[in-house]
Amino acid sequence: MHDAIVIAHGSPVLVGIYEEGRLVEEIRSEGMSSEVLADIFEGLLQRYTFNHLIYAKGPGSFMGIKVTYLFLKTLSITLKIPLLATDAFFFNQNSPIKAYGKLYFVKNSSTIELLPIVSPQTVAFELPQTIDYQNFDADNLPYYGIDAVG
Numbered sequence: 816m817h818d819a820i821v822i823a824h825g826s827p828v829l830v831g832i833y834e835e836g837r838l839v840e841e842i843r844s845e846g847m848s849s850e851v852l853a854d855i856f857e858g859l860l861q862r863y864t865f866n867h868l869i870y871a872k873g874p875g876s877f878m879g880i881k882v883t884y885l886f887l888k889t890l891s892i893t894l895k896i897p898l899l900a901t902d903a904f905f906f907n908q909n910s911p912i913k914a915y916g917k918l919y920f921v922k923n924s925s926t927i928e929l930l931p932i933v934s935p936q937t938v939a940f941e942l943p944q945t946i947d948y949q950n951f952d953a954d955n956l957p958y959y960g961i962d963a964v965g
Contacts, residue, residue: 816834816864816865816866817832817833817834817839817863817864817865817866818832818833818834818865818866818867818868818869818946819831819832819833819856819859819863819865819867819868819869820833820869820870820942820946821852821868821869821870821871821883821887822870822871822903822906822940822942823848823852823870823871823876823879823880823882823883824871824873824875824876824879824880824903824912824940825875825876825879826844826845826846826847827843827844827845828843828844828845828846828847828848828851828852828855828879829841829842829843829906829940829941829942830842830844830855830856830859831942831943832859832863833946836945836946836947836948837944837945838942838943838944838945838946841942842855842859847878847879847882848878848879848882848883848886849878849882852882852883852886853886856886856890865894865896866896866897867896867897867898867899867948867951868887868890868891868896868897868898868899869898869899869900869901869946869951870883870884870887870898870899870900870955871883871900871901871902871903871905871906871940872884872900872901872902872903872955872956872957872958873902873903873957873958873959873960874902874903874912874914874920874927874958874959874960875903875912875913875920877959880957880958880959881957884955884956884957888955897953898953898955899948899951899952899953899955900951900952900954900955901950901951901952902922902927902958903940904922904927905950906940906941906942906943907937907938907939907940907941908938909922910935910936910937910938911930911932911935911936911937912937913935913937914929914960917931917932917933918930918931918932919931919932919935919937920960927958927960929960
């Protein structure tokens with residue numbers, strides 16, 4: 816049995832397959848999550864049986880988060896397996912995440928703030944080589960971080 820982690824906060828979309836907590840396959844796709852997730856998982860579901868689906872629930876690209884959540888939540892329900900999540904800072908060494916303009920999401924302790932940053936020190940999203948399930952939980956609703964514009 817395997818686990819899949821998905822990070823879809825822009826390009827590239829990252830999908831990691833884990834066996835007993837160790838990364839055994841990594842897929843990077845330069846397409847948008849709405850265009851590539853179904854194709855990626857079509858092949859993966861032919862080769863693997865999953866225990867868990869895990870994703871970066873935000874903050875980040877609204878569309879990427881939304882599409883990823885809907886796609887994985889549908890798979891979770893259909894396959895009857897848990898969908899787990901954590902914030903996106905877990906996958907970029909807790910560096911600022913672009914919101915819009917010069918605004919970035921920043922995590923201080925357990926609080927996520929939206930701050931203006933002129934020259935941010937950002938780190939690309941990466942899949943960990945090993946995973947510990949204590950880092951993920953069933954609170955899997957997307958975190959957008961910015962209220963809808965009215």
